Amino acid sequence: MAGPLDLDDLVGRARDGQPRAVARLLSLVEDAHPRVAEIARALTPHTGRARVVGLTGPPGVGKSTSTSALLTALRAEGKRVGVLAIDPSSPFSGGALLGDRIRMTEHATDPGVFIRSMATRGHLGGMALAAPEAVRILDAAGHDHVIVETVGVGQAEVDVAAATDTTVVVLAPGAGDAVQMAKAGILEVADVFIVNKGDRDGAGETARDLRQMLHMGVARDWSPPVLTTTATSRQGVDELWSAVAAHREHLAAGGGLEAKRRQRLRREVESLAAERFRVRVAASFDDAPSLADDLAARRVDPYRAAAILGETATARD
Amino acid sequence: MAGPLDLDDLVGRARDGQPRAVARLLSLVEDAHPRVAEIARALTPHTGRARVVGLTGPPGVGKSTSTSALLTALRAEGKRVGVLAIDPSSPFSGGALLGDRIRMTEHATDPGVFIRSMATRGHLGGMALAAPEAVRILDAAGHDHVIVETVGVGQAEVDVAAATDTTVVVLAPGAGDAVQMAKAGILEVADVFIVNKGDRDGAGETARDLRQMLHMGVARDWSPPVLTTTATSRQGVDELWSAVAAHREHLAAGGGLEAKRRQRLRREVESLAAERFRVRVAASFDDAPSLADDLAARRVDPYRAAAILGETATARD
Numbered sequence: 001m002a003g004p005l006d007l008d009d010l011v012g013r014a015r016d017g018q019p020r021a022v023a024r025l026l027s028l029v030e031d032a033h034p035r036v037a038e039i040a041r042a043l044t045p046h047t048g049r050a051r052v053v054g055l056t057g058p059p060g061v062g063k064s065t066s067t068s069a070l071l072t073a074l075r076a077e078g079k080r081v082g083v084l085a086i087d088p089s090s091p092f093s094g095g096a097l098l099g100d101r102i103r104m105t106e107h108a109t110d111p112g113v114f115i116r117s118m119a120t121r122g123h124l125g126g127m128a129l130a131a132p133e134a135v136r137i138l139d140a141a142g143h144d145h146v147i148v149e150t151v152g153v154g155q156a157e158v159d160v161a162a163a164t165d166t167t168v169v170v171l172a173p174g175a176g177d178a179v180q181m182a183k184a185g186i187l188e189v190a191d192v193f194i195v196n197k198g199d200r201d202g203a204g205e206t207a208r209d210l211r212q213m214l215h216m217g218v219a220r221d222w223s224p225p226v227l228t229t230t231a232t233s234r235q236g237v238d239e240l241w242s243a244v245a246a247h248r249e250h251l252a253a254g255g256g257l258e259a260k261r262r263q264r265l266r267r268e269v270e271s272l273a274a275e276r277f278r279v280r281v282a283a284s285f286d287d288a289p290s291l292a293d294d295l296a297a298r299r300v301d302p303y304r305a306a307a308i309l310g311e312t313a314t315a316r317d
Numbered sequence: 318m319a320g321p322l323d324l325d326d327l328v329g330r331a332r333d334g335q336p337r338a339v340a341r342l343l344s345l346v347e348d349a350h351p352r353v354a355e356i357a358r359a360l361t362p363h364t365g366r367a368r369v370v371g372l373t374g375p376p377g378v379g380k381s382t383s384t385s386a387l388l389t390a391l392r393a394e395g396k397r398v399g400v401l402a403i404d405p406s407s408p409f410s411g412g413a414l415l416g417d418r419i420r421m422t423e424h425a426t427d428p429g430v431f432i433r434s435m436a437t438r439g440h441l442g443g444m445a446l447a448a449p450e451a452v453r454i455l456d457a458a459g460h461d462h463v464i465v466e467t468v469g470v471g472q473a474e475v476d477v478a479a480a481t482d483t484t485v486v487v488l489a490p491g492a493g494d495a496v497q498m499a500k501a502g503i504l505e506v507a508d509v510f511i512v513n514k515g516d517r518d519g520a521g522e523t524a525r526d527l528r529q530m531l532h533m534g535v536a537r538d539w540s541p542p543v544l545t546t547t548a549t550s551r552q553g554v555d556e557l558w559s560a561v562a563a564h565r566e567h568l569a570a571g572g573g574l575e576a577k578r579r580q581r582l583r584r585e586v587e588s589l590a591a592e593r594f595r596v597r598v599a600a601s602f603d604d605a606p607s608l609a610d611d612l613a614a615r616r617v618d619p620y621r622a623a624a625i626l627g628e629t630a631t632a633r634d
Binding site for chain 2: 036037040041043044045047048058059060132133156174258261262265266268269270271272273274275276277278281282285292295296298299300301302303304305306307309310313314
């Protein structure tokens with residue numbers, strides 16, 4: 001589909017903000033191309049400028065509509081924005097069913113906006129490892145803001161959304177939704193809450209439930225505001241953006257931004273090292289068919305097998 | 318809270334099916350106790366008998382009610398059943414908010430049923446590593462069936478639910494829900510679908526959408542049936558259980574059950590080895606403060622740092 005990979009040229013063009021080069025780099029990350037480490041090396045010195053916001057919440061609450069409304073607000077200020085919509089790898093979602101990206105089409109022809117839906121097929125460690133590198137690409141390409149939107153409400157999705165400077169959790173009015181979110185471990189990663197579809201019945205109640213639940217949790221030095229928005233008519237979107245900005249100022253003032261980014265990098269490095277090791281363990285597994293039989297026959301337990309293979313993999317070179 | 322840990326005694330009593338011993342072992346796994354490997358070694362020879370079913374789906378669709386209905390059906394056959402309800406770690410969900418476990422209370426006093434809500438605080442690798450060991454405990458304790466229910470619809474939750482013999486995906490009627498599930502990567506792990514709350518408007522439509530979407534996906538040797546249930550009145554629950562049994566027979570007949578379990582064990586072993594390595598990398602990180610500074614200042618990229626620390630951790634003993 002493309003010629004031989006000239007990484008220097010590609011990185012140079014991505015840094016110039018050329019969308020096709022940015023898209024190509026993102027594809028390489030998505031596919032876990034062997035040269036991803038080189039891409040990281042080339043781009044890293046040129047990163048750290050973008051403000052990174054995560055958007056997460058259950059399906060159907062209007063995350064894409066909210067992102068679209070944020071885009072409109074940021075574009076009015078002349079900012080360049082990159083959007084990463086992270087989908088889990090799924091043969092079903094591989095392009096055909098990305099229906100709600102359509103809600104962002106009004107921005108599709110705007111050269112100041114780069115939108116990319118990303119699946120994580122093939123990437124070891126899934127999106128938790130692919131997302132930070134994708135953010136670096138958009139950062140190095142000169143976007144002032146990067147918005148990371150995740151699909152689904154699970155631990156991994158929450159982790160990805162929380163690996164940003166500010167995490168916005170989007171909910172819709174609905175009985176029990178706040179409780180469900182609490183159970184999904186989402187409350188403590190949120191820096192800003194929005195109850196979207198604010199024109200529907202029960203929006204006020206959901207916001208109230210949420211505030212009550214936040215009072216029950218551990219005290220933090222930042223109290224996440226709970227806002228009500230109607231993204232389709234852009235109601236409350238300016239307030240949302242002000243809250244995101246306020247959170248960022250809070251972080252920057254207390255040294256929290258630097259600490260958060262350091263913590264994020266550390267977690268990424270540890271995950272990358274663990275995944276590299278997993279590849280070696282898998283190779284050791286292939287070399288030890290009798291261990292697989294012992295496991296299946298329950299003569300060896302998984303912890304013992306992990307210890308054995310870990311030693312073999314460590315000795316491997 | 319408890320005396321010194323006599324693991325032999327504890328394991329013996331758990332194998333006798335004593336609920337307090339089973340609960341204690343599950344707590345040790347939940348807390349990532351250093352002796353979890355010993356527990357695994359002691360229990361592994363006594364596992365492999367239980368039939369393991371996963372239940373997953375978005376919040377609020379009636380997973381717990383469906384589990385409860387299944388329990389009633391299985392208890393009528395005199396089967397002993399263990400239920401693991403996996404919650405992500407959350408200070409908010411640590412006991413107080415587990416409201417929907419209440420829906421299973423009718424089984425709480427039945428000695429043939431063991432129900433445990435499990436968070437994964439402290440466990441390296443989260444529930445993906447804790448869940449298989451928890452299943453082994455319930456299996457070794459003599460439960461004929463183990464039901465693993467996950468909260469949330471994310472990649473990790475889907476992975477946990479799919480690490481069972483048969484995966485049931487629960488949906489509720491609702492516009493776009495099937496599409497949202499497709500995006501969440503849930504369609505291809507399901508062995509049986511139920512559209513619960515079948516007495517509501519749109520149940521038939523959701524089931525039809527789902528069937529249509531399944532036709533679009535990759536062909537598999539098992540076509541997941543799409544059933545409509547109303548768990549509150551137990552309508553369709555017998556059909557659900559027949560479908561689960563049919564899937565299991567299909568697996569057993571084709572040698573798929575053994576293959577699936579082998580694959581599952583392999584993934585668990587690789588993850589355990591990778592997590593053990595992550596601990597060593599973290600220690601190496603602590604010993605290299607200048608590397609953290611280089612990362613923060615973008616003089617070193619995460620891939621390079623992972624390679625450096627990986628080498629240090631490998632040399633470590």
